[in-house]
Amino acid sequence: MFNSKILSKAWLMEQKSLIALIILIMVVSFINPHFFTFNNVSNILRQTSVNAIIAVGMTIVILTAGIDLSVGSILALCGAFAASMIGLELPVLVTVLITLVGGALLGSVTGFVVSKGKVQPFIATLVAMVLLRGITMVYTDGRPISTGFTDVADSFAWFGTGYLFGLPVPIWIMAVVFAGAWYLLHHTRFGRYVYAIGGNEEATKLSGINIDRVKMGVYAIAGVLSALAGIIVTSRLSSAQPTAGAGYELDAIAAVVVGGTSLMGGSGRVMGTLIGALIIGFLNNALNLLDVSSYYQMIAKAIVILLAVLVDTKSK
Amino acid sequence: MDSPILSITGIDKSFPGVKALDNACLNVYSGKVMALMGENGAGKSTLMKVLTGIYTKDKGRIEFEGKEQYFTHPRASQHAGISIIHQELNLIPELTIAENIFLGREKTGLLGKIKWSEMYKEADELLARLNIKHKSNQLVGALSIGEQQMVEIAKALSFDSKVIIMDEPTDALTDTETEYLFKVINELKAQNCGIVYISHRLKEIFEICDKVTVLRDGKFIQQAEVADIDEDRLIEMMVGRRLEEQYPRIERPLGDKTLEVAHLSGKAVHDVNFTLHEGEILGISGLMGAGRTELMKMIYGALPYTSGEIKLKGKKLDIHHPSQGLKAGIAYISEDRKKDGLVLDLSVKENMTLCSLNYFTNAWGIKYKDEIQAVEDYIQLFNIKTPTYNKIIGELSGGNQQKVAIAKGLLTRPNILILDEPTRGVDVGAKKEIYELINKFKQDGLSIILVSSDMPEVLGISDRILVMHEGEISGEFDIKDANQEKLMACAVGKVPTQYIDNH
DSSP: OHHHHHHOHHHHHHTHHHHHHHHHHHHHHHHOTTTTSHHHHHHHHHHHHHHHHHHHHHHHHHHTTOOOOOHHHHHHHHHHHHHHHHHTTOOHHHHHHHHHHHHHHHHHHHHHHHHTSOOOHHHHHHHHHHHHHHHHHHHHTTSOEEOOSSHHHHHHTHHHHOEETTEEHHHHHHHHHHHHHHHHHHHSHHHHHHHHHHHOHHHHHHTTOOHHHHHHHHHHHHHHHHHHHHHHHHHHHTEEOTTTTTTHHHHHHHHHHHTTOOTTSSOOOHHHHHHHHHHHHHHHHHHHHTTOOHHHHHHHHHHHHHHHHHHHHHTO | OOOOSEEEEEEEEEETTEEEEEEEEEEEOTTOEEEEEOOTTSSHHHHHHHHTTSSOOSEEEEEETTEEOOOOSHHHHHHHTEEEEOSSOOOOTTSBHHHHHTTTOOOBOGGGOBOHHHHHHHHHHHHHHTTOOSOTTSBGGGSOHHHHHHHHHHHHHHTTOSEEEEESTTTTOOHHHHHHHHHHHHHHHHTTOEEEEEOSOHHHHHHHOSEEEEEETTEEEEEEEGGGOOHHHHHHHHHSSOHHHHSOOOOOOOOOEEEEEEEEEETTEEEEEEEEETTOEEEEEEOTTSSHHHHHHHHHTSSOOSEEEEEETTEEEOOOSHHHHHHHTEEEEOSOIIIIIOOTTSBHHHHHTTTTGGGGEETTEEOHHHHHHHHHHHHHHTTOOOSOTTSBGGGSOHHHHHHHHHHHHHTTOOSEEEEESTTTTOOHHHHHHHHHHHHHHHHTTOEEEEEOSOHHHHHHHOSEEEEEETTEEEEEEEGGGOOHHHHHHHHTTOOOGGGOOOO
């Protein structure tokens, strides 16, 4: 039974992004022996973690047939607030909690506009993206906010630069986020409703499910995860950049799409998104190691995304 | 006899697990209307899809104007002169009549500029030929369904169609519009068009058709002159057995009153009153658009009502959302599985438990073992043909999808089960299984409301029948006093007083 499952064509098709990732790693390791070393891989995973964490929220939003363009702006604004609070020497735990709650609130406001206001997610989150970026600029006056040189700032830096059991802290955070999202999507009613809404909103509504609440929850989760990413970025740099996170929404969407989640909603897996984020992360690093200029890297990234989508459409 | 302009012979077509067509045949003659009859799932639509190139046939021969033809694409058959007017019209409401007629083959001049005046002139001529009073620069969205159908016919004419297929054309039409359609059909006949007329309405067959072809379970049964047969003979050909067998009936004493609806009004529903008892099957008959679905959705909480009240076991209900309806013990199974009944991309299991996950959840989340057990029980009980509970439901047949939808409602442990067109798009065998299930629920004391446009079905299994017309109850019958003529009279709003059964 187990054997036939591994060998079946359908199973292979389902794991195609994983297979692509393994092939990528094998090919690049063959060309450059420095690629698949513990240090380099740990480095790639740390670099990927911010995009991957945001992409988890994006996956859940996209599963409901929505989209969230505001993730980068939420990251910047929450990061700026976090930097200010650390600058005021608020305890780290309090700062983190307030920042996460702030992200959730920002996300649920967008979610409210989408669900109760019946505004298309693209428009609602585009508005939020521009608005929150503007607020960030006003708040920071366009300048970075330093976390300062206090003991509190030093302990806050742990989130971005620290190590736990030999691995960078952001990797652990990423792992916890993915495990949590997997559990949420596949073991709770909320997760089931996310898929149902993306598959057929009308039928879900008629099944007595409060779809407005689920949608608000979904955007709130995207907001929390963006704020979490903001904490990691701010912590790593010991300062909040007003332009932080610009364009991150597109990287997150790319990871989701490469991971096989349909933009039409209703089908996809969060573990696919992890692989999608890793493919993009490993590819960037490999091209760096192979001395490819960053201009060509963009072209390579575009080709990978296109290929992933084409393979996905063909296999359906 | 003339030789046919279109002759389809010996068509076979299989889908995974089903033989949809098995030696199906059809002849169409110029200047004649050929009725294509058969029950739901008899293969009429499949045959038309094979003819127009939407499906490829496994076997058989299509001969058009004396030559064998292979249409690989709907456009190919359309250009050859075979047009089909689908039950669901394929018009774009935001475009004008002329733009719809010439969609995809606009007349263009230099630099691809559309020759508007020429297009509108030609479209106006087509409309005039059909006696339509609209200008071709009007938006299609502003027209009634009947008028939109006329636009489809005009479109068919613009292709110089020699054969026009009409799939259930009168389903959504008013009486006047139907009369008008028949006039147009007669004109098309006079212009030597061959017409295929697909309908369930026996009366129309005898009114407008010259010949009839009957399909049953994908097989060709017979071709006959309409003049040579009567309704009973036609039904016999279609059903292939006597009606009583199709509708098993069980008797059971009526229980207490469960649902009382008083003076309920809202959009498309006016002042509706009725009661429902335990162990009773209440049939709701009427034409499309009579407000039946709206009424049911109001009771369930999916649509708002403006006045009136709903009582359940004597207690007044205040329902504004389906979740409240479910909580009160009312389950509604939608008429439209694709639109708002099922999530077609999810599995059998996930669909079946969508309304009732609260019974399968604890603080840690969904209890998969319990959920799977319940789903497997229903798969067995309802004889749902699916390889596993993880099968994507969109890949099952209509009958099996419907059984899952009914199971989904039952899993919420309702007292009142509302079934809206439960056998639409369901094959004959599965239909009977569904009737047997409904009877079983009745035996168990459930109150059941059966909304159906299929009159034999309503007459076959209901204990009492309400007829709706334009949002109002236009008749109420005990099953002993009901027959198809009485129901139809009430459905179209012509209510001779002696038909109303006061009790």
